[in-house]
Amino acid sequence: xxxxxxxxxxxxxxxxxxxxxxxxxxxxxxxxxxxxxxxxxxxxxxxxxxxxxxxxxxxxxxxxxxxxxxxxxxxxxxxxxxxxxxxxxxxxxxxxxxxxxxxxxxxxxxxxxxxxxxxxxxxxxxxxxxxxxxxxxxxxxxxxxxxxxxxxxxxxxxxxxxxxxxxxxxxxxxxxxxxxxxxxxxxxxxxxxxxxxxxxxxxxxxxxxxxxxxxxxxxxxxxxxxxxxxxxxx
Amino acid sequence: xxxxxxxxxxxxxxxxxxxxxxxxxxxxxxxxxxxxxxxxxxxxxxxxxxxxxxxxxxxxxxxxxxxxxxxxxxxxxxxxxxxxxxxxxxxxxxxxxxxxxxxxxxxxxxxxxxxxxxxxxxxxxxxxxxxxxxxxxxxxxxxxxxxxxxxxxxxxxxxxxxxxxxxxxxxxxxxxxxxxxxxxxxxxxxxxxxxxxxxxxxxxxxxxxxxxxxxxxxxxxxxxxxxxxxxxxx
DNA sequence: CGGGATGTTGATGGCAGTCAAGCTCGGTGG
DNA sequence: CCACCGAGCTTGACTGCCATCAACATCCCG
Numbered sequence: 001x002x003x004x005x006x007x008x009x010x011x012x013x014x015x016x017x018x019x020x021x022x023x024x025x026x027x028x029x030x031x032x033x034x035x036x037x038x039x040x041x042x043x044x045x046x047x048x049x050x051x052x053x054x055x056x057x058x059x060x061x062x063x064x065x066x067x068x069x070x071x072x073x074x075x076x077x078x079x080x081x082x083x084x085x086x087x088x089x090x091x092x093x094x095x096x097x098x099x100x101x102x103x104x105x106x107x108x109x110x111x112x113x114x115x116x117x118x119x120x121x122x123x124x125x126x127x128x129x130x131x132x133x134x135x136x137x138x139x140x141x142x143x144x145x146x147x148x149x150x151x152x153x154x155x156x157x158x159x160x161x162x163x164x165x166x167x168x169x170x171x172x173x174x175x176x177x178x179x180x181x182x183x184x185x186x187x188x189x190x191x192x193x194x195x196x197x198x199x200x201x202x203x204x205x206x207x208x209x210x211x212x213x214x215x216x217x218x219x220x221x222x223x224x225x226x227x228x229x230x231x232x233x234x
Numbered sequence: 235x236x237x238x239x240x241x242x243x244x245x246x247x248x249x250x251x252x253x254x255x256x257x258x259x260x261x262x263x264x265x266x267x268x269x270x271x272x273x274x275x276x277x278x279x280x281x282x283x284x285x286x287x288x289x290x291x292x293x294x295x296x297x298x299x300x301x302x303x304x305x306x307x308x309x310x311x312x313x314x315x316x317x318x319x320x321x322x323x324x325x326x327x328x329x330x331x332x333x334x335x336x337x338x339x340x341x342x343x344x345x346x347x348x349x350x351x352x353x354x355x356x357x358x359x360x361x362x363x364x365x366x367x368x369x370x371x372x373x374x375x376x377x378x379x380x381x382x383x384x385x386x387x388x389x390x391x392x393x394x395x396x397x398x399x400x401x402x403x404x405x406x407x408x409x410x411x412x413x414x415x416x417x418x419x420x421x422x423x424x425x426x427x428x429x430x431x432x433x434x435x436x437x438x439x440x441x442x443x444x445x446x447x448x449x450x451x452x453x454x455x456x457x458x459x460x461x462x463x464x465x466x467x468x
Numbered sequence: 469c470g471g472g473a474t475g476t477t478g479a480t481g482g483c484a485g486t487c488a489a490g491c492t493c494g495g496t497g498g
Numbered sequence: 499c500c501a502c503c504g505a506g507c508t509t510g511a512c513t514g515c516c517a518t519c520a521a522c523a524t525c526c527c528g
Contacts, residue, residue, distance in 0.1 A: 076446040078374070085297040129323075129363045132370060193517055196517075198477080429508080
């Protein structure tokens with residue numbers, strides 16, 4: 001379809017998303033099945049337990065992938081940013097809920113059709129394998145945090161990771177970072193409560209490692225080294 | 235090489251390992267690069283931080299994949315059984331340590347050669363992608379446990395999972411399961427201490443849900459339903 | 469301004485970690 | 499065959515961290 005193809009060529013994540021891993025003809029096949037969808041903040045893309053009908057690429061925004069216990073406790077098992085892949089090909093049912101944290105744009109692929117395209121697109125399949133491997137590694141590193149680290153290490157580590165994500169380069173002092181999620185989501189991500197997260201942040205403030213503003217959503221990191229030391233004590 | 239090929243044909247995990255996903259010619263290519271290696275209990279296959287030189291299939295035995303903090307705390311992020319795939323293709327460095335928990339047999343593939351074989355073996359690559367997706371899902375479900383569940387839920391859930399693994403079918407009462415790991419490994423797996431694991435097991439005993447023998451390594455599950463209820467309270 | 473959502477601070481308690489002692493079991497050697 | 503030994507497991511006393519409950523502050527948006 002011409003419009004879809006045109007969308008791909010000037011897509012914001014043309015290079016960074018999974019589509020970038022394929023040859024021209026593979027991209028063309030993908031473009032046939034992709035459809036744009038916008039999600040409002042808080043809107044759910046897929047529910048755990050529902051039939052697994054969708055895969056997607058994040059074009060813009062931030063989403064969370066969550067798992068929940070039967071008594072309603074929630075763990076954020078992954079955050080998705082522009083360029084990230086969403087979904088579980090080759091699985092009949094989805095066990096995770098995917099929710100937009102801010103207004104987001106996706107490029108949606110029906111799962112079964114996506115799988116068929118994958119079969120004829122070795123470049124895409126390779127790229128998806130690489131990404132899944134990286135996600136698995138991330139998940140395992142986070143299991144270390146959730147199983148073994150204390151509250152202070154978790155919060156300091158979270159901020160350090162945010163800095164790395166932003167790619168602020170060499171500067172180690174006075175880096176301003178934007179916390180893209182609420183305290184509640186931060187707590188669910190780190191396996192803590194809102195109160196504990198808040199307390200640890202004020203503790204970092206007291207240690208002169210950070211300064212907060214914009215209602216705690218903007219963090220001025222006065223010294224990355226202090227933060228790194230608190231995230232990884234000996 | 236004829237011997238390697240012969241090894242594959244009568245390999246114990248011929249059907250269940252990643253090799254089973256490919257066509258005959260794909261298997262032949264794999265057999266060229268696979269070499270058997272035996273590991274003693276406690277022996278390390280690969281260290282976190284070393285160059286990433288190996289992938290492998292588990293032929294027999296049990297291995298653990300661990301991540302560690304700088305101050306020496308360890309988290310078991312995965313257990314590997316016969317048929318499971320080991321390693322991280324397409325990554326230059328390995329971030330996890332892999333250790334044999336009992337005497338084990340592996341079929342080792344040099345990483346770069348394995349990657350080259352994958353490029354010409356779509357069936358294998360597909361199978362590896364499926365497995366990696368499953369592992370990612372497992373890791374995420376475990377993040378829920380590590381982040382949100384209490385000690386009792388973790389231990390009861392661990393035993394329930396062991397029963398599922400063993401595939402004891404329909405019988406819900408008086409199932410005997412073999413705990414394949416020490417209390418210490420169980421603790422590292424669950425993000426608890428040895429003492430807490432032990433206490434929770436005696437608690438299960440007091441609740442008449444299980445009986446222990448062989449120094450705590452054999453568990454007679456008197457009622458799976460009680461266990462499931464304790465693992466998933468409301 | 470005013471009101472609701474979000475974030476912070478405080479008081480308290482419980483669950484799991486720590487430290488320390490005893491127990492069990494399997495293996496070894498006299 | 500039994501006494502001994504050591505590793506792994508259990509139990510106990512105590513501590514400390516983080517969750518919980520509750521009040522207050524701040525921000526944002528109309």
